[in-house]
Amino acid sequence: MLLAPARHLRRRAAALTAVSDDTLYAFYDLQVAPITYDVSWFAATAELERRRQGLASLYFVIVPGKKGGAREERAAYEAAVDITARLWRLHNVVVPVLTLVPACTGYTILPSRAAAAPLRAAAGRRVYPSYYEPGFPVAHHPSELLNAARTGEREIGVLRSSVQGLRYIERWMEPRLRGRRLITITVRDYAFMMRRNSNMEAWMMFAKRLDPTRYLPVFVLGTERTLDPRPAPMEGFEVFSEASWNVGLRMALYESSYLNLGVNNGPLFMCVMDSRTRLLVFKIITASVPQTTEEFMSQLGFKIGGQLPFATPFQRLVWEEDTLQVIEREFAAMVALIDASERMVATDTSGEGDAACGSN
Numbered sequence: 001m002l003l004a005p006a007r008h009l010r011r012r013a014a015a016l017t018a019v020s021d022d023t024l025y026a027f028y029d030l031q032v033a034p035i036t037y038d039v040s041w042f043a044a045t046a047e048l049e050r051r052r053q054g055l056a057s058l059y060f061v062i063v064p065g066k067k068g069g070a071r072e073e074r075a076a077y078e079a080a081v082d083i084t085a086r087l088w089r090l091h092n093v094v095v096p097v098l099t100l101v102p103a104c105t106g107y108t109i110l111p112s113r114a115a116a117a118p119l120r121a122a123a124g125r126r127v128y129p130s131y132y133e134p135g136f137p138v139a140h141h142p143s144e145l146l147n148a149a150r151t152g153e154r155e156i157g158v159l160r161s162s163v164q165g166l167r168y169i170e171r172w173m174e175p176r177l178r179g180r181r182l183i184t185i186t187v188r189d190y191a192f193m194m195r196r197n198s199n200m201e202a203w204m205m206f207a208k209r210l211d212p213t214r215y216l217p218v219f220v221l222g223t224e225r226t227l228d229p230r231p232a233p234m235e236g237f238e239v240f241s242e243a244s245w246n247v248g249l250r251m252a253l254y255e256s257s258y259l260n261l262g263v264n265n266g267p268l269f270m271c272v273m274d275s276r277t278r279l280l281v282f283k284i285i286t287a288s289v290p291q292t293t294e295e296f297m298s299q300l301g302f303k304i305g306g307q308l309p310f311a312t313p314f315q316r317l318v319w320e321e322d323t324l325q326v327i328e329r330e331f332a333a334m335v336a337l338i339d340a341s342e343r344m345v346a347t348d349t350s351g352e353g354d355a356a357c358g359s360n
Helices: 006-015 039-053 075-080 083-098 116-123 142-150 163-177 200-209 241-245 247-256 266-271 294-300 324-346 352-357
Strands: 023-029 057-063 104-109 181-186 215-220 259-263 279-282 315-317
Touching: 023 039, 023 116, 039 057, 039 083, 039 142, 039 266, 057 083, 057 116, 083 104, 083 247, 142 294, 163 181, 163 247, 181 200, 181 247, 181 266, 200 215, 200 324, 215 247, 241 247, 247 266, 259 266, 259 324, 266 279, 279 324
Parallel strands: 023 057, 057 104, 181 215, 181 259, 259 279, 279 315
Antiparallel strands: none
């Protein structure tokens, strides 16, 4: 759904009180929810709830926070990502991620918190989070998705690239691949929690040591860095800057790649919500950063040293630092696994091996 000018928002909010009986209304309340790629966890869990209720479609409702449309953040985060930057990300990260759910039929950014009440009342039980109320907002929690997968729920990795996004990536790849396998390296190079950033020296060396007749490494930079001069060691490598600015292209690139690699960051955890992607995520724990300690990750529902319960065999967490030795070891192991799977599919005349192959 296209965003209307502000003067039309109140009319739209009023019209939405005529809700559909076959739609789940998922409230993303910015008073308690982050304006980051973490919205992908919310989107996937809302889709799970839609299927549980047997509803035909999913409609997202974004409720503004009390501080200029967002929530109050810690001083360190405010210094790195101020309210203007967060609202830019609302339109260019949060909303596009929500549209990656195939069952999504639309979304609305409400003009005020008060506008949420009539819509919430009209939706009745067809709401996610289940106990959401505008006056007492609750946020989703990653453990919802993790626990659901552990108890047997299926189809968790439901985000999908659009057909048009895949067409654009195909056009981009055609003159470059020349029969090679596309390898993406998603870089974290961020002014907030800098100790979580990518080990750039190791990743550059990894890319340099890849066999150029078999692989094409492509770097995807952090959005904030794409307009800066590129580091000198990166000269000569492909950098797909467009994916840093466009979520649809980013997901299409991830789906189209032979393998995606990088450290723990929002875009790669969005990637894992798409079962058609293959990826290795390194550096899950950074003990010196409160949001990535073992204790914090356990509170989110992760099993330290384990794998995501909904991940495919070709989506792995690597609970080690992103050193060159670790990157190359895990890359070689995943390539061997993919190649073995592809050989199995090639000899499976019954066609039952297709599901095991993952993407590409």
